[in-house]
Structure formats: C-alpha cells, structure tokens
Amino acid sequence: MDGNISGEESDSIDWNTDDELETQNLPPSSSSTLIIPGGEASIASGEASSSTGRPSNSKLINHFIGMGFSEKMVVKAIEQDGEGNTDSILEYLLTYSALENCPQELENSPQAEPQVVSDNCSSDYDESFLDDFSDTDSCHENQENINSLSDKEKKLLFLADMGYTVEEASIAMDRCGPDSSVVELTDFISAAQISKAADADLGELSDEEKPRPKHLYKDYNKQKKRKFLDYRLWERKKQRGYEKKLRNEDDEPIRLPNPMVGFGVPAEPCPIFHRTLPEAAVGPPYFYYENVALAPKGVWSTISRFLYDVEPEFVDSKYFCATARKRGYIHNLPILNRFPLLPLPPLTIYEALPLTRKWWPSWDTRTKLNCIQTCVGSAKLTDRIRKALEEWDGVPPMSVQKYVLDECRKWNLVWVGRNKVAPLEPDEVEMLLGFPKNHTRGGGISRTDRYKSLGNSFQVDTVAYHFSVLKDMFPGGITLLSLFSGIGGAEIALHRLGIPLKNVVAVEISETNRNILRSWWEQTNQRGTLVDIADVQQLNGDRLEQLIHTFGGFDLIVGGSPCNNLAGSNRVSRDGLEGKESALFYDYFRILDLVKCIMGRNQ
Known part of the structure; x- marks a missing residue:
C-alpha cells in the first residue's frame, strides 16, 4: 500500500435462543433479518404467543409500529411480502408512506431524464413509470399501483425516495445485479458516507454529506427518511457488535497460498498460470490495487467483488528482496512474460547488510527480515536486550535467546556490536x-516521518515485476493516475523499467510525501507533466472529465488505500x-469506475 496510513463480507450465523437475542439487544420479532454487506444472517426465535389476540407475528408488527408506521400499513406489508424478510417489508412500508403522504408532489416534481447512464455509460431504461402514480386516498389502490411495478421499478422508486437520483440508482442496480437488496444498493452508491455514518452520530453529518434528491423529490418525506436512516444506524451498530463477537471468537484471516508467489516470481519454479478476466474488468484502462494480505475475514472478498470480481x-516480497511484505494485488494486467528489475536486489540479510555478519550470533538463524513497519524499536528496548545478554559470558540460555529473537523479529533489529542490536x-x-x-532524506523531513512514509510504501521490485508487461505496450510513455501515491513507489517502478512517464496525476494527502515525490521528479529530470492533488475526495466527475480531456485518458490507475483498519497489528480499530x-x-473504486465510464463514453 503506497499511501499515507489513512464491505466486509460476513458469514451467515444462526442465533437460536432468546438469551442470545437479548444479549445482542435485537428488537423482538418472530423472524427478523440482520443485513450485513455481502450477505444476510437470519435471527430466528420461536413463534410469538397470541395472548393479545394478534397473530403469531405480533412481535414483527410491534417492531415496525415502533418505527412509526401504522398497524394497518404494517399488516398489509406483511401480507404482501410475507414475514420472512424484514428488509423487503421495510421497503414496502416506506414506499407506501411516500405514496400516501405525497402523491401531489410526485406529480408536480420535475420530470426525470429518459435515459440513464449506467456503468458502460448507456442504458435503455425509461423512467416514465413514475408518471403512473395518481392521487388517491385508498391503500388498496396504492397497493395495486405497487403490484403493477417490476422489482426494479420498485427499488428505483424507493432509492429515489431516500434521496438518490434515478441515475445513481440505475447504475447501482446494473452493477450489483437485479437481485440486490436496497441495503446493498445504498452501500454501493455511498459506501464511504455510510461507513462514516456508522462511526458518528447522524446529526454530525454536514448538509453536503447527506444524500439529496436532484430530480424527483424535495422536502416532503423528511420524517420517513429520518426513520430509515435511524434504522440503518441501528443496524450498523448491531452489525458492528456481531463483527466484534466474530473477531473475538474466530479472528481467522483469509486462507493465503503457501508459498505466496502469486502468478509467479523470479527464480522460483512455478506452473504457468492462465486466467480469464471478467468482461467488466478488461482494460483499458489498466488498474492495479494493493493492500495488506492478512486483512480481517471477508475483506478481500469484498474488495474483489467491487473490483469487477477479479x-x-x-x-x-521476500522473493524480491531481503524483507517480507505480504500483500494482495488485484489488477487486470497481463501475467505472462514478466521480468524482474536488474540488477537483482540482495535477497538475504547478509547480502543486504554485510557489516552485520561480524556480530551476528549463531543462534540467530534469521536470513530474512520481517515486514517493514512505520515505527522502530526504542533505545530502551535495545538497552534491555544488551543488559539481558551481558549477564552471560557465552551462549545465553534458551529463555533469553527466545526473548531476544522475539523482539528482533518484531522490530527488525540487526546486530551492530557485541550483544548489541539496533x-x-x-x-x-x-x-x-x-x-x-x-x-x-532532505527538505526538513524528520527521521520519524521517513520511517512512516517508507512503512506505507510499495516494495518497488515487486510492483515493477508486475508492471514489466507494460514496457512493450507503452514504448512512447504512459499516463498514470496514482491514487494514495505516497512517496511514489509506482512512479519509480515504471521509471526503473524504462517506461517514460508522460503524465502523472498523483493524489496524496500527506504534504511530506507529496514533497518527496516532487523532489524525485525534479532530480530525475522527468520530461512529463506531474499534477499533484491533496485529497482523493476532490476527484469528482467534473475534475476527472477535465483531466481526461487534457491528457486523453489514463493508461494505468494505481492505488494502495490506507490499511489502518486492516492490519493485524491494529487491535483497537481493526x-x-x-x-x-x-x-x-x-x-x-469510485474513481476507477468513473474513469472507465468517461473513457468508454469518449471512445
């Protein structure tokens, strides 16, 4: 991940006892569904008693009445869709409310555009069905109107009621598929905003962060929108509780290959791989995404699903240098005829740091360093190790060896003197x-900032090996969009491969890192154009349109988004x-998809 440290699929788990329901503070219901990105986990209890004269689904009815809907409306919604899917029931309830409360404003709202831009910038879908709703006071007529709509039309109306445009809703449905739930669609449209809303009170959101309708609705349904957002926040909090429980009970990372050589590494015999990319992933432009391999369970499945199922x-990276660096890469680059950077880098500690060999004890059997971190061992730690070793004239006992080796592996300490590590x-x-x-180095950059910037960077030799297939494809140079560019690992890899950098748009929030990249650009006498942007969220559709018009499109989009909440060392906010x-x-993903859409439209 080459950037400043800046939907996880969950497995389905059945909770079968009332005690467990109480523990999770779930709303009482005979059958409810907890919606989690990438799947649904059913939470079932026994049938409710009918002491109040209501049917056995009275708890489910009470649940939705407590959210502000009338009993009559709730009963009709359950009759319409059955009591087994609370997500669908909630969709119908909100749609009923919109039709009952605001039919006149629906008629008076501005007409939606007839054509919607999809992920490939074209669609045959016609939004004229919105004109079919008429002013009526009859719930029966409202229900008939809804029944006459297709599932896609119902979801489009519902998403528009939430404040999204018909264009956004249509693109989401095309991308996620016709069977996607509304929760999955809203996650697709505004995943970053939803993630922030899960960690903060909704009242703290600025007006710019709240979704607003652009074509169909104005302010008529604020109360129902608020109830839906409150419900979503409640779901999110419960989801986080389940995820915390799952992590505590079974913090199992994704099963990683062993050896971890991907589609091949230099000097390692491996079979010839062939892969077929999903149609939506085929370039141009080429894309390349990197992050830590040992992420929480489900993370890589979610990343893969968003990046066109690649x-x-x-x-x-221990196969490319003397230090380990376990990373996952999702890309649509060719995988045949790769070649390494020359000269080959040192692959062992002794080759990389020959002066340490004089002091290296025989009981320290390390030949590779561990993953480079953003921080280093303290002077107090190295002093404790020195004192522990000085108590013994010869080889220390096994307990001392274990203590020293554990600290050396954790902090990548090397031997610089007798009984002395650093x-x-x-x-x-x-x-x-x-x-x-x-x-x-230079430019007033502190030692601490140097470690931080390097710890968040690409391993250049590894990335260059993957990029090597581009050398024959772009002999005249390449135009690069580098997101979370950090200290320029991708740019340096391409430069070292001999691929001219015609145009580079580098997006990086750290001013220190931007200065490092700018300094390298000038010192290496790059002839191309470097545009640096501070905030990735500044790259909206208009800005991308302008950049694509200026440079004629991008050949490669590289990114390694922050790994703060993914890294195994983070036990506080993982x-x-x-x-x-x-x-x-x-x-x-948002920027990649926009670029693909704009470039596809301009072809």
Missing part, C-alpha cells in the same frame, strides 16, 4: 524496499473496510 494475487536506518529501509538512496481510514478503498 481474484487477488497474493505475493510475499533498528534499521532509514537509508537501509529505502534500499530494502527498492527506493533510490536518500529518497526520503474494523475492516468499515473503518474510518480503510473505507477510502471505496474512493479508489
């Missing part, structure tokens, strides 16, 4: 990760793609 390629220096980290010497920083993955 399977991730998991690679450990963390890696920034220039040593630069060399291990494939960056030029002194790449992060919330997956719902986390505040890691939710920026959805901005990578």
Whole structure:
C-alpha cells in the first residue's frame, strides 16, 4: 500500500435462543433479518404467543409500529411480502408512506431524464413509470399501483425516495445485479458516507454529506427518511457488535497460498498460470490495487467483488528482496512474460547488510527480515536486550535467546556490536524496499516521518515485476493516475523499467510525501507533466472529465488505500473496510469506475 496510513463480507450465523437475542439487544420479532454487506444472517426465535389476540407475528408488527408506521400499513406489508424478510417489508412500508403522504408532489416534481447512464455509460431504461402514480386516498389502490411495478421499478422508486437520483440508482442496480437488496444498493452508491455514518452520530453529518434528491423529490418525506436512516444506524451498530463477537471468537484471516508467489516470481519454479478476466474488468484502462494480505475475514472478498470480481494475487516480497511484505494485488494486467528489475536486489540479510555478519550470533538463524513497519524499536528496548545478554559470558540460555529473537523479529533489529542490536536506518529501509538512496532524506523531513512514509510504501521490485508487461505496450510513455501515491513507489517502478512517464496525476494527502515525490521528479529530470492533488475526495466527475480531456485518458490507475483498519497489528480499530481510514478503498473504486465510464463514453 503506497499511501499515507489513512464491505466486509460476513458469514451467515444462526442465533437460536432468546438469551442470545437479548444479549445482542435485537428488537423482538418472530423472524427478523440482520443485513450485513455481502450477505444476510437470519435471527430466528420461536413463534410469538397470541395472548393479545394478534397473530403469531405480533412481535414483527410491534417492531415496525415502533418505527412509526401504522398497524394497518404494517399488516398489509406483511401480507404482501410475507414475514420472512424484514428488509423487503421495510421497503414496502416506506414506499407506501411516500405514496400516501405525497402523491401531489410526485406529480408536480420535475420530470426525470429518459435515459440513464449506467456503468458502460448507456442504458435503455425509461423512467416514465413514475408518471403512473395518481392521487388517491385508498391503500388498496396504492397497493395495486405497487403490484403493477417490476422489482426494479420498485427499488428505483424507493432509492429515489431516500434521496438518490434515478441515475445513481440505475447504475447501482446494473452493477450489483437485479437481485440486490436496497441495503446493498445504498452501500454501493455511498459506501464511504455510510461507513462514516456508522462511526458518528447522524446529526454530525454536514448538509453536503447527506444524500439529496436532484430530480424527483424535495422536502416532503423528511420524517420517513429520518426513520430509515435511524434504522440503518441501528443496524450498523448491531452489525458492528456481531463483527466484534466474530473477531473475538474466530479472528481467522483469509486462507493465503503457501508459498505466496502469486502468478509467479523470479527464480522460483512455478506452473504457468492462465486466467480469464471478467468482461467488466478488461482494460483499458489498466488498474492495479494493493493492500495488506492478512486483512480481517471477508475483506478481500469484498474488495474483489467491487473490483469487477477479479481474484487477488497474493505475493510475499521476500522473493524480491531481503524483507517480507505480504500483500494482495488485484489488477487486470497481463501475467505472462514478466521480468524482474536488474540488477537483482540482495535477497538475504547478509547480502543486504554485510557489516552485520561480524556480530551476528549463531543462534540467530534469521536470513530474512520481517515486514517493514512505520515505527522502530526504542533505545530502551535495545538497552534491555544488551543488559539481558551481558549477564552471560557465552551462549545465553534458551529463555533469553527466545526473548531476544522475539523482539528482533518484531522490530527488525540487526546486530551492530557485541550483544548489541539496533533498528534499521532509514537509508537501509529505502534500499530494502527498492527506493533510490536518500529518497526520503532532505527538505526538513524528520527521521520519524521517513520511517512512516517508507512503512506505507510499495516494495518497488515487486510492483515493477508486475508492471514489466507494460514496457512493450507503452514504448512512447504512459499516463498514470496514482491514487494514495505516497512517496511514489509506482512512479519509480515504471521509471526503473524504462517506461517514460508522460503524465502523472498523483493524489496524496500527506504534504511530506507529496514533497518527496516532487523532489524525485525534479532530480530525475522527468520530461512529463506531474499534477499533484491533496485529497482523493476532490476527484469528482467534473475534475476527472477535465483531466481526461487534457491528457486523453489514463493508461494505468494505481492505488494502495490506507490499511489502518486492516492490519493485524491494529487491535483497537481493526474494523475492516468499515473503518474510518480503510473505507477510502471505496474512493479508489469510485474513481476507477468513473474513469472507465468517461473513457468508454469518449471512445
């Protein structure tokens, strides 16, 4: 992940006892559904008694009455769709309310555009069905109107009622599929905003962050919208509770291949791989996304689903350098005829750091360093290790060896003297990760910032091996959109491969990292154009249209969104793609999809 540290699928689990329902503070219902991204987990209890004279689904009726709907309306909704799917019942209730309360404003609302832009920028869908609703006080007539609509039309109307445009809703349905629930569709349209709403009170959202209708509705249904948003927030909190429980009970990462060589690495015998990309993933433009391999369960499945169902390629950079770096890559690049950067980098600690060999004890059997982090071991730690070793004249006992080796592996400590270990220096980290010497030095950049920037970067040799297939494809140069560009790992990989950088749009929030990339650009006498942008959320459709018009499109879109909420070392807020920083993955997908759409339309 080459950027400043800035929907997870959950398995279906049945909760079968009232105690468990109470523990999770779920609303009482005879059969309710907890909606979670990528799936639904049924929560069932026994049939409710009929002591009040209501049918056995009275708890379900009470649940929706408590949300502000009339009993008559709830009963009709359950009769319409059955009591087994609360998501669908809620859709019907909100739609009924919109039709009952605001038919006149529906008629008077501006006409929607007849053609909707889909993911491939064209659609034959006609929104004229909205004109079919007439002013009536009869619930029976409202129900007949709804019954006359297709499932797609019902969902489009419902999404428009929530404040989304018909265009947004249609694109979401085309991308997610006709059988997608409304929850999945809204997650697609505004995943980043929903993720933020899950971590903060809805009242803290600014007016710009709240979804607003552009064509069909004005202010007529604020009360129902608020109830739906409150319900979504309640669901989100319950979902986070379940996810926390699942992580505590079974914090199982994705099953990673062993050895972790992806579609092949240099000097390692492996079978010849062939893959067929989904049609939606075929370039141009080419795209390349990276993040930590050991993410919470379901994260990579979600990332793959959003990135056109391309399977991730998991690679450990220990096959390219002397340090491990387990990463997942999703891309649509060719995988045949790759070649490594030359000269080949050192692959062992002794080759990379020859001066350490003099002091390296025989009982430290490491040949590779662990993954580079954003922080280093303290002077107090290295002093404790020195004192622990000095108590023994010869080889220390096994307990001391274990203590020292555990700390050395954790902090990548190397031997620099008798009984003396030290963390890696920034220039040593630069060399291990494939960056030029002194790449992060100068310009008033602190030692701490150097470690932070390097710890969040690509391993250049690994990325260059994947990019090598582009050399013959772009002999005249390449136009690159680099999201979360960090200190320029992708740019340096292409440069070292001998691929001219015609135009680069680098998006990076850290001013320190932007200055590092700008300095490298000038020192290497790049002849192309470098445009740097501070915030990925500044890249909206208009800005992308302008950049694509200026540069004629992008050949490659690279990104490694922040891994804060994915990394295994984060036990405080390891919330997956719902986390505040890691939710920026959805901005990578949003921008990639916009670029594909705009470029496809301009062809």
